[in-house]
Each structure stands twice: as C-alpha cells, then as structure tokens.
Amino acid sequence: MEYVQVALFQITSDRVDDASGGGGLFEALDEHRGYLEHQPGFQDMRVVRSINEQGNVQIVVETRWDDPDALVRYETSQPNVEAVIRSHDEAIVTDSLQIFDMEALRADSPREPAAAVARERILLPLAVPLGIVMFGILVVYGLSRIYLELRPVEIGDLSITTPLSLGVAAGILLLAWYFASRPVPAWQVGGIVVLAGGLLLGGSIAAAVHEEGGAEEDHNGAVTEPSPGPGGPGAEPGGLAFEVGMGDNFFVSDGNQNPNIDVPSGQEITIDLVNDGRSIHNMRVDGVDGRFNTNDDAVSDPETIRVDANGTLTFSIDNPGTYNYQCDFHPDDMKGTITVQ
Numbered sequence: 001m002e003y004v005q006v007a008l009f010q011i012t013s014d015r016v017d018d019a020s021g022g023g024g025l026f027e028a029l030d031e032h033r034g035y036l037e038h039q040p041g042f043q044d045m046r047v048v049r050s051i052n053e054q055g056n057v058q059i060v061v062e063t064r065w066d067d068p069d070a071l072v073r074y075e076t077s078q079p080n081v082e083a084v085i086r087s088h089d090e091a092i093v094t095d096s097l098q099i100f101d102m103e104a105l106r107a108d109s110p111r112e113p114a115a116a117v118a119r120e121r122i123l124l125p126l127a128v129p130l131g132i133v134m135f136g137i138l139v140v141y142g143l144s145r146i147y148l149e150l151r152p153v154e155i156g157d158l159s160i161t162t163p164l165s166l167g168v169a170a171g172i173l174l175l176a177w178y179f180a181s182r183p184v185p186a187w188q189v190g191g192i193v194v195l196a197g198g199l200l201l202g203g204s205i206a207a208a209v210h211e212e213g214g215a216e217e218d219h220n221g222a223v224t225e226p227s228p229g230p231g232g233p234g235a236e237p238g239g240l241a242f243e244v245g246m247g248d249n250f251f252v253s254d255g256n257q258n259p260n261i262d263v264p265s266g267q268e269i270t271i272d273l274v275n276d277g278r279s280i281h282n283m284r285v286d287g288v289d290g291r292f293n294t295n296d297d298a299v300s301d302p303e304t305i306r307v308d309a310n311g312t313l314t315f316s317i318d319n320p321g322t323y324n325y326q327c328d329f330h331p332d333d334m335k336g337t338i339t340v341q
C-alpha cells in the first residue's frame with residue numbers, strides 16, 4: 001500500500017515563465033525533492049502540469065509514502081510541499097491550492113520495477129545468446145552422438161541414419177516455416193524448445209550409455225588369459241585357447257565329458273591339456289581326411305602326456321565341418337568332435 005499526498009493548484013498564465021525560471025516555483029519543488037529523498041518512508045515525488053497553452057496552468061504535485069505515519073509526519077513538519085508552494089504565492093491563483101491525502105489502491109513502488117528492469121537489462125543480453133549457444137551445442141553434440149550410435153543399426157542393406165537425418169532436417173524446416181508464417185505464442189516456442197532439448201539430451205544420454213555398454217562388451221570379449229573351455233573361447237595374440245582336462249578315461253571341459261569343441265575356421269587353436277588321471281593320455285585330431293593316424297593329424301605335444309603332466313595341442317583347420325578327436329590310448333572311451341565354423 002502507498003500513501004499519496006496530492007497538491008493541486010493553478011499558476012496564472014502571465015506568471016508561468018517566472019515559475020519556470022531560476023529561483024521560480026518549479027526549481028523550488030526540485031530542491032524540495034532532493035530534501036525529501038532523505039526523509040524516512042519517502043518513495044517518490046512527481047510534478048505534472050496541464051498542457052493547454054492558454055489561461056491558467058493546472059499543476060499537480062504528488063508525493064508518495066510507505067505508510068500513513070510517514071505522510072502525517074511530513075505534512076506536520078517543515079518544509080513540505082504546501083509550504084514551498086505558499087512561499088511562491090505571488091505566482092499561484094488565489095485560493096486555488098488544495099491538498100488531498102490519499103491511499104493508492106494498487107501498490108506500484110517505483111523501486112521494484114526499477115530493480116526488475118535493471119535485472120532484465122543485465123540478464124537478457126547475457127542469457128539469451130548464452131542460451132542459444134548452449135542449445136546449439138546440445139543440438140550438434142546430441143545429434144552427432146545419436147547418429148554415430150545409429151550407424152551400425154541397419155535394416156537390410158539400408159542404413160536408417162540417412163532417412164533419420166533427412167527427417168530431422170525436414171522437421172527443423174517445418175518448424176521454422178511454422179514460426180515464420182504466423183505469430184506464435186511464447187509458450188509454444190518454449191514448449192518446442194524444451195521438448196526438442198529434452199529429446200536430444202535423452203537421446204545423447206541413451207547413446208552414450210549404449211556406447212559404454214558396447215565398449216564393456218568388447219572389453220569382456222577380449223580376455224587374454226586362456227578361456228576355461230569350449231564354452232568360452234578367448235582371443236590370444238596367436239589365436240584361440242581352450243583348456244581341457246583328461247581323466248580316466250575321458251576328456252573334460254567345464255564339467256562336460258568328451259565335449260564338442262566349437263572353433264572358427266582358419267584360426268590357430270591351442271588346447272591346453274592337463275592329465276588329472278592315473279593313466280597316460282594324449283589328444284589327436286583326425287584332420288580334413290577324416291581319418292586318424294594320417295599325415296594331416298594334429299597330435300598333442302608331447303604325444304604321451306604322463307600323470308599330472310601338461311601338454312598342448314595346436315592346430316588350425318580352414319574347411320568348416322565336423323572333425324573328430326580322440327586319445328590314442330583309450331580311443332573307445334576318450335573321443336569327441338570339433339566343429340569348425
């Protein structure tokens with residue numbers, strides 16, 4: 001709430017120039033404003049005059065106060081507007097001075113809007129370009145992350161990256177046309193910016209998370225130590241390695257007896273053999289001719305693996321198919337297949 005004192009009076013037409021000049025009434029009112037600015041509870045003072053060129057000039061002097069006490073304190077002390085005006089009473093129309101005390105129905109303190117304006121003046125020139133730059137970075141970064149992530153996703157021979165890029169470009173053009181062709185309310189612009197920003201942010205976060213997951217998968221696949229068995233082939237600098245145990249009388253890997261071993265074609269395969277049994281054993285692969293004890297066999301080194309000893313069987317087969325392995329000492333019990341893919 002504001003409390004307002006309004007002083008109404010008229011200046012005779014032939015005294016207007018005097019009142020406006022040096023030492024005149026208006027200068028006195030200006031000086032008074034300087035005094036008022038140091039008074040507690042004072043907000044503002046305004047002087048307005050009628051703009052008609054002929055006849056007496058109507059003057060309104062308005063002072064605004066925070067509370068009624070401040071206003072009363074001002075009115076009952078010197079100097080006040082009434083005293084300033086009366087000290088120039090040679091200029092004013094006799095008995096034209098009227099004083100009203102009023103209260104403003106709507107508080108519009110001049111200080112807060114001023115602060116808000118100052119805030120806007122500082123913030124807007126900074127915030128708007130900054131926001132546009134941030135949004136641009138988000139668009140470039142987000143779209144690149146999403147496109148990079150989409151590149152491997154292909155439907156048949158057709159990558160979906162190209163149609164998606166075209167779709168996004170068409171969407172941007174369509175939005176630009178929409179904004180340019182009609183007055184668009186601010187909430188619609190804001191809504192679209194927030195929506196687009198959210199989609200881009202979500203998409204790039206999803207892409208980043210997906211990529212991280214993919215990298216982890218790759219890392220897990222690149223195990224350098226020998227893998228525990230045919231179920232988990234691992235890459236070594238020279239090829240794939242499996243570990244196969246030998247008991248009496250069976251081969252064993254991952255708890256499977258005489259397991260089928262899956263290997264890729266054309267790659268060097270190393271099978272690390274451990275004799276955990278009470279008998280001697282070995283391992284032999286029949287090769288492409290499908291027969292044991294011929295030139296193309298692969299045999300463990302050493303050919304006879306003693307109790308508690310280790311051996312290694314190294315081979316590589318180019319032709320996909322199913323091959324056989326066995327222990328030369330127990331060919332009826334210790335045998336299985338190798339599937340080359």
Ligand SMILES: [Cu+2]
Nearest residue numbers: 281327329330
């Ligand atoms: Cu054996």
